[in-house]
Amino acid sequence: MEDQGFTRIKEIKKLLSSNSFELNNFEYKAKPIRAAKSIFEKKVLISFKINKQSELEQKYLHKEELRKLLSSISEVKELPAAILKLPALSSFEACHILVHEKGKPVGQNYLAFHGESEETKLIAVQNFNSLFNLVKKSKNKIFSQSLTLKDDLSVVGNFLAKEIDLKNYSVIYLMSRNSFLPPSTEEQNEFQGLSSFLHPLLLKILDKEKNDLKKEVLRQSLENFPEKITIKKNNQIVFTNKTDETSDENSNLMIFPLEAEDSSTIMELSNFSKDKISTELYHSQRVSLLGELLNTLQHELSNPLFGLNLTSSILESETKNEETAGILNEISQNANRSQTIIKNFSNLYNDQQEFKKVNLYRFIDEVMTLTKSETKEIAKSIQCIGFDPKIPADDLEITTNPTCLTQIIFNLVINAAQAIKENGTDFRKNSIIVRLTKRESQVEIEVIDDGPGVKPEDVSTIFQPFFTTKDSGTGLGLSICQNLAHQLGSKIEFKNNSPLLGATFSINLPVMY
C-alpha cells in the first residue's frame, strides 16, 4: 500500500521547488493588472508605431479609451463586454472571445451582448480548431453564421472574426451586429485595428490567469494538508496552513530545504504526532514490508526445500540401513513442514485489500499455530458454539479480509499469552480460549485468557496508541487491531472476566449466507 501522506509530501515538495513557482512572489491574491500598466502601454505604443494600421487605430480607438480598457481588465471574461462598450465599436451587438490553451481538450468561449452581462461557455477543441482554421484562411474576415457552429456561437447573421496565435494559446475574437447586412468598411477597419492591442493584452492576461490557477492549486493543497506545514524564508514565516500552536507538543518536525543551493527557504512539516494517522502509517508500512518479504521468502525457499524433500525421499528408498532411512525420512518430513509453514504465512499476508471466503475454524487454527513460540506451555483451545456438532470444523465460512483478521487474532492471542506470563512463571495451568459463537447473521470471536486482567484505571485507555503496560511494548498493538477491526466494519470490545480472572477481547463479524 503506497502511503498517502508521503505521496502528498512528495507532490508538494515538487510543486514548491518547480521553477514555475516563484516563492518570492508568494501571495494569495493576484496583483491587479494596473500594476503592470506602464509596461503595457509601452508595448501597445510600440505595436502602434510598427503597425501600418496605426492611423486607423488612433482614429477609432483613442488612447484614452485604450488606457481605460487596459486598466480595468484583469480577466479574459471581462473583455467581450469591455470591447462592446468602446464608443467606436458600439454598433456591434455581440462579442465572443474564444480561447484555447494548446494541448487542452476544451477551450473557453467568453461572450457578451450589448448591455448584458458576460457569459462563459466551453467549446470542444475540434469545433474550436475548425473555426480557427476557417477564420485564418479568410481574407476579408467576414462570415455568415449559417456556415458554422450554431451551438457554440450566439450570433445572428454576419459576423467578423479574427484569429490571434499566441505561444501557448490560440484565440479567436469575433463580433457581430446580429444583422444580415454585411459589415461596413469602417466597421471592418475598427475590427481589424483591435487585434494589435488585443494581442499583448491577451498574452499578459492569459499568462497571469494560468499562474493564478497554479498558485491557487498549490495554496489549496498546502492549506488542506493534514499536517502542519510552515514555509520559512530567512526564518520568517511566509506561509502556514495551521495557526494553532497546541498541536506542536507531540509531533516531530521534518525540515525540507526547498532550493538545492539556497538553504534560506525551508519547509517545515510537523508530522508523526501521536495520533491515528501516524499509527496507521506505521502499521501499513510494516505490513506491506512484511508481505513483500514473505512473498520473496516463499519463492526463494520453496525450490531448495522441494529439492531437499525429493532427494531425501529417493535416498530413503535406496538405503538399506534402517537408521539412515529414519533420518532421511525426518529430513524429508521437516522440509515438507517448512514448506507448509512458509506457504501458510504468505497466504495469510496475501493481498491486503482483498476480501475472501475463509473457513473460520481452520483459519483460527492456522493463526494459533503461528503463535506457537509465544504461547508455549499455555493450553490453547478453540470452542465452537452454535456450530453444527457433526462438522464443527467445516461449518462456518465467512467473507472477510484474512490479512486483517489474522493480525487481529494473532495480536490478541499474543497479548493474552504475555498477560499470563507476566503473572507468574508456571503457566501450565493457564489457558487461552478462542471461542466462536455463531448467531443469526454474525459470528463472535472471543479471545479469553486467565491472566491478571486489565486494571480498572487502564480500561479506558487500552485502545489508545502508545498505551502500554509492558516494558518493551510499543503500545501500538491494540490500537492497530482496533483500526483493522474498523476496516472489517467492526470493532474490538473488551471486558474483564468475572468472577474468574483474566480478560476477554471480542469482535463481531458479519456472516453472509
Place this chain on the structure above:
Amino acid sequence: MLKRILLIEDEPLIQKSLKKLLEKRGVSVTVESRGRDAIGLILNQEFDRIICDLMLQDISGFDVIEEAKARFTMAEISKLFIIITAYSSPHVIEKATQYGCMLLSKPFENIDEALNIFLSSGGTSGPA
C-alpha cells in the same frame, strides 16, 4: 514411448532427483542449469520432451521457449515443452497458456503423477 528428455532446472537437488527418478523409468535424461546453454542443446539435438523451469539463473524459461521457435512450430512447442515453476502467478499461467504448454507447480503434490505427466506423449491437454 519417450526416450530422450532434456531437463532444464537450476536447483541442484531437484535436478539430480528428477534425473534419477526419470532414469529409473527407463529414459535417457540430459540436464542443463543455464538457459542459454539449453537453447544450444534444443536447437542442435533431438529430444522427445523438454522439462523447463521458469526462474533460471541467466534467462527465464519463457526466453528459452521463444528461442525454440526458431526450430519448432507453436504446435510442436506445446507438445514438446512442460513448464515447471515454484512461482505460478496468474500472469505466469496466462503466458504458459499462450504457448499451450503444460505447467506444473513446484513442489509437486504427487511425484508419481508428475513423472507420469513428464513421460506422457504430450499435447493431451492445456496447463494443469
